[in-house]
Amino acid sequence: MINIQEDQRSALSAWHxxxxxxxxxxxxxxxxxxxxxNEVYLSEGxxxxxxxxxxxxxxxxxxxxxxALAIVAVLAAHVSETSTATPFAAQLAQEKGHRQVMSVxxxxxxxxxxxHEELLxxxxxxxxxxxxxVNLLDLAESVxxxxxxxxxxxxxxxxxxxxTEYLRVRxxxxxxxxxxxxxxxxxxxxxxxxQE
Numbered sequence: 001m002i003n004i005q006e007d008q009r010s011a012l013s014a015w016h017x018x019x020x021x022x023x024x025x026x027x028x029x030x031x032x033x034x035x036x037x038n039e040v041y042l043s044e045g046x047x048x049x050x051x052x053x054x055x056x057x058x059x060x061x062x063x064x065x066x067x068a069l070a071i072v073a074v075l076a077a078h079v080s081e082t083s084t085a086t087p088f089a090a091q092l093a094q095e096k097g098h099r100q101v102m103s104v105x106x107x108x109x110x111x112x113x114x115x116h117e118e119l120l121x122x123x124x125x126x127x128x129x130x131x132x133x134v135n136l137l138d139l140a141e142s143v144x145x146x147x148x149x150x151x152x153x154x155x156x157x158x159x160x161x162x163x164t165e166y167l168r169v170r171x172x173x174x175x176x177x178x179x180x181x182x183x184x185x186x187x188x189x190x191x192x193x194x195q196e
Contacts (some may be wrong), residue, residue, distance in 0.1 A: 002141070003057065003065075003068075003141060003144035003145060003148060004099075004137070004140055004141050005055075005056075006142060007055075008053060009054060009137050010054045010058075011053050011056075011113075012072070012076075012136075012137070013082075013136070013137070014052070015048065015049050015052050015076075016076045016082070016136060018048075019031075019045070019076065019077060020080070020095065026044065026125065027044055027045035027048050027077075028045060028077045030043040030044040030045040030046075031045035031046065031073055031074050031076075031077035032074075032077050032078065033041055034046075034074055036117060036120075037040075037067065037070055037071070037117060037120065040070040040071075040073060040074050040120075041070060044071075045073060045077060046069075046070055046073045047196060049069065049073050050069070053069065056069060057069045061124060062148075062151075063151075064147040064148060064150070064151040065144065065147070066098045067116050067147055068143050068144045068146075068147035069147075071116065071119060071120050071123065071143050071147070072139070072140045072143050072144075074124065074138075075120075075123055075127055075134075075139060075140075075143070076119060076140075077134060077135045078124060078127045078128065078132060079132050079133075079134060079136050079139075080131075080132035080133065081128060081133045081134075082134065082135065082136040082137070083133055083134070083135055084135055084137065084138070085135075086135060086178070087135060087138050087174045088134060088135050088138045088139045088142055088171075088174075089142075089170070089171035089172075089174035089175045090127060090174045090175065090177065090178035091130055091133075091134065091135060091177075091178075091180045092129070092130070092175055092178075093107075093128055093174075093175045093176070093178035094170075094178065100179065101129050101130055102126060103130055106125075107175055109122065109124065110122045110123070110170065111168050111171065112170075113146075114150075116147070116150075119143070119145060119146060123139070123143070127139075142167055142171070145167040146167050149166060149167055177178075
């Protein structure tokens with residue numbers, strides 16, 4: 001299920017490009033200073049995104065979209081360069097030196113997230129590990145998917161998805177397929193990984 005339509009993707013990309021201009025520095029800074037969702041909601045950068053994307057977040061019985069957009073806004077402020085060639089989860093498995101960008105243990109922590117605040121923290125860290133070079137549109141779609149699935153779980157709504165359509169399953173497949181294509185198997189969690 002696609003959560004972000006093509007016109008909404010274009011609006012998000014245009015807004016992100018604006019963040020990287022001289023005039024957008026103030027908006028970007030307001031988002032980077034935000035460490036909780038409440039701070040994001042009150043930030044000038046988030047307000048500018050809200051004004052451009054009414055059709056993305058303003059839907060009846062889908063309040064989760066507002067929170068998803070706030071998470072995307074903060075993450076976008078940390079993205080310096082967008083690359084669309086590789087899905088976000090596969091980017092986390094890319095090699096940096098002799099290790100994956102995100103260790104298996106940290107990736108498992110990301111998959112185990114159960115709150116919006118924790119998702120924001122874990123994904124902000126993931127974007128930082130990638131050095132700000134992220135597939136922003138795939139990340140945005142993933143955040144919306146996570147928030148929708150979490151809303152369905154909390155409200156006990158029935159779903160008719162195939163197992164591979166769930167975000168956590170899709171991320172896991174992308175992460176490990178990227179490991180396989182690089183001919184590397186992520187090492188089992190070591191003592192050093194558990195102390196991160």
